Amino acid sequence: MKAIIDVQDVWKIYQMGSVEVPALRGLDITINKGDFAVIMGPSGSGKSTAMNMVGALDLPTKGIVKLDGRNIAHMDESTLAQVRGEKIGFVFQTFNLIPTLTAIENVTLPMIFKRSFVLDKVEKAKKILRLVGLGERMTHRPGELSGGERQRVAIARSLANDPEIILADEPTGNLDSKMGEQIMDLLLDLHEKHKKTLIIVTHDPRFAKLKGVDNVFWLKDGAIEKKRREK
Amino acid sequence: MIQDYLRIALRNITHRKLRSWLTAIGIIIGVASVVALISVSQGMQGAIEEQFEQMGTDTITITPTSFTGPGSTAEAPFDDGDVRVIERIPEIDTVLPMMYGTAKFTFHNQDSYSYLMGIPLDKESNKVWDDIGWDILEGRFPEAGKKEVGIGYLAAKEMFDDELRVKNTIMVNDEKFKIVGIAKEVGNSQDDTAIYMDVDVAKDILDQEDYNMIMAKVKPGNDAELVADKVQRKLEKYRDAEDFNALTPSEILEQINDILGIIQLVLVGIAAISLLVGAIGIMNTMYTSVLERTKEIGIMKAIGASNNAIMMIFLAEAGILGIVGGIVGTILGMIMGKGVEIAAGSSGFIPLRVEISWPLILGAISFAFLIGALSGTLPALGAAKLKPVDALRHE
Known part of the structure; x- marks a missing residue:
């Protein structure tokens, strides 16, 4: 199996005034294409920083992060943005939709930022919104949608450029348990039926027990404490 | 995008x-x-x-360098000698010496002060007025040497409570004048509120000998600007002073x-x-x-x-x-x-x-x-x- 994400001995050190605070101390994470991986850890474990590395949102202080075989440290900011936009679909705990744009417009956003021209962005956005179960209310703004609906829009947005990876940060954290389950089902469905690599970053141990999980990484103090590989 | x-x-x-x-x-x-x-x-x-544009391109205006508009206290600087110098220039057709000043007008026992213009009104001069589109709405131009006045369009309407009409009699600085014409509207308030009479008659009324400005018409076929330069040179030599400007309308513009x-x-x-x-x-x-x-x-x-x-x-x-x-x-x-x-x-x-x-x-x-x-x-x-x-x- 080919590794789509390869994090090798990554350190991330933040400068807080004159003190150096290491958030990651030699993190190693390898995720293969098509896998369902869970990165788990309590707050303060370096989980968010780890997600920033895996999602190419930030560069490591030391170590190597390879996205689909390419070292992200060797890319300039624009290329990095481009690669992020095309390879990774982000789903955030707080949805992070643009409040002034409608559901459709939020979903077309990654297509707008893509360097190559996307034909019929609106049609494509509608198709994806129907796929995630939001056939109606597509012209509503985030403020007019429920939490579950908003997360569906966010998931639809993450799928806009047909990325290989869906990276979800506490995707059910702001939803009640019933809606959370529905969103989880949707994500699992995308993983199973559409063969997306699914990475969930969470503090909730229940995700590790989900059916179909290929990898679980337990984080503590900025490094992997324990990992489990199914199959 | x-x-x-x-x-x-x-x-x-x-x-x-x-x-x-x-x-x-x-x-x-x-x-x-x-x-x-x-x-x-x-x-x-x-x-x-x-x-x-109304003035045409072949009229030279000779004015003192100092400001001599209505209400100015500057001396009227040109005399008959200056007029003769300009008349002797072969490219010049007609010379029109003019004077202006404020005068008292009385009509139906009502006094009003306005702007009096003395302009030459002989046959030759009248042709020039005709050329620059200065026209009479009612009546005729005053005649040279006679105690007759032409009234500007606005002056006729607004100067007195009663509107001035042709054949009315009006007192100018306490002397009797007959109104013979009302001018067509020119478009600027200075000309439209003025009262016109023959320049020689105006000399007595305004009690001044000299002219405030001189206009000169260039003979056809001459370059007005070159002639204006010539006027400037000749007059400077005669007056031995550079206290005036001879300009064509386009130069003034x-x-x-x-x-x-x-x-x-x-x-x-x-x-x-x-x-x-x-x-x-x-x-x-x-x-x-x-x-x-x-x-x-x-x-x-x-x-x-x-x-x-x-x-x-x-x-x-x-x-x-x-x-x-x-x-x-x-x-x-x-x-x-x-x-x-x-x-x-x-x-x-x-x-x-x-x-x-x-x-x-x-x-x-x-x-x-x-x-x-x-x-x-x-x-x-x-x-x-x-x-x-x-x-x-x-x-």
Whole structure:
């Protein structure tokens, strides 16, 4: 199996005034294409920083992060943005939709930022919104949608450029348990039926027990404490 | 792509309507005042040019260098000797010495002070008046040597409670005159409120021997400007002084335009200061906007927006504010200009026509856009440079 994400001995050190605070101390994470991986850890474990590395949102202080075989440290900011936009679909705990744009417009956003021209962005956005179960209310703004609906829009947005990876940060954290389950089902469905690599970053141990999980990484103090590989 | 950025920018602008309008008002005021000032001064220039066109191109005007308009205390500087010098120049056809001053007019026991012009009224001279389009509405021109007056169009209507008519008798500095003609409207208040009589008769009435100005008509086939130079030279030699100017209408026009140009520059310069304030307003709004939307910038960067894309969105926003301010400001400026036109028309001042000129409209709007985009540049650069992680963490 080919590794789509390869994090090798990554350190991330933040400068807080004159003190150096290491958030990651030699993190190693390898995720293969098509896998369902869970990165788990309590707050303060370096989980968010780890997600920033895996999602190419930030560069490591030391170590190597390879996205689909390419070292992200060797890319300039624009290329990095481009690669992020095309390879990774982000789903955030707080949805992070643009409040002034409608559901459709939020979903077309990654297509707008893509360097190559996307034909019929609106049609494509509608198709994806129907796929995630939001056939109606597509012209509503985030403020007019429920939490579950908003997360569906966010998931639809993450799928806009047909990325290989869906990276979800506490995707059910702001939803009640019933809606959370529905969103989880949707994500699992995308993983199973559409063969997306699914990475969930969470503090909730229940995700590790989900059916179909290929990898679980337990984080503590900025490094992997324990990992489990199914199959 | 561009239209997508524009749409996102437009959504942000309409999302916070009040602040956007307040920002645009800064530009609106600046653009409106610049447009109004430019269009009014263009209209003024047009009106003045029109006045000079009536004079024709072959009339030389000889005036003292010092200001000798109505109400001036300067001596009337030209005498019959000067007139003879000009008459002897072979390229000159007719010489028209003129004098003017304030006189008391009495009609139906009512006194009024106005502007009296003494002009030559012999056959030759009358041809010149005819050529420059100075015409009688009713009656005829006064005759040379007779105690007759012609009345300016407005003077007839407004000088006394009773309207002056042909065949009325009017007292000028306590001497009896017969009104023989009412002049057609010329278009400037100075000429329209004056009363005209033969220059030799005016000498007695105004009690002065000398002339305030001399007009000279050039014989056909001569270059008026060359002849004007010759008049200047000959008269300078005779008078042994350079205290006068012999100019053709186009030369006078050039001088007036020079002065108008300076006034225009100063006024527009002052108006431009308000544009600068408007630009600072846009910059301020854009900085606030970047600060407020730091998280959005982070989101957009996370889902693939390059620095350029972020920059474009914010530049578009500032540019739209500028262009909207420009459009509304131009319309407002035009309305203000028209208002000045109407006010000037009703006050009997030189009638100026404020025209809607496309170069001015397009210039004003594109300039406003440019100002908007320029003031948005620094905030947009700041937005583009934000790091996605830092921006995402921002609440």
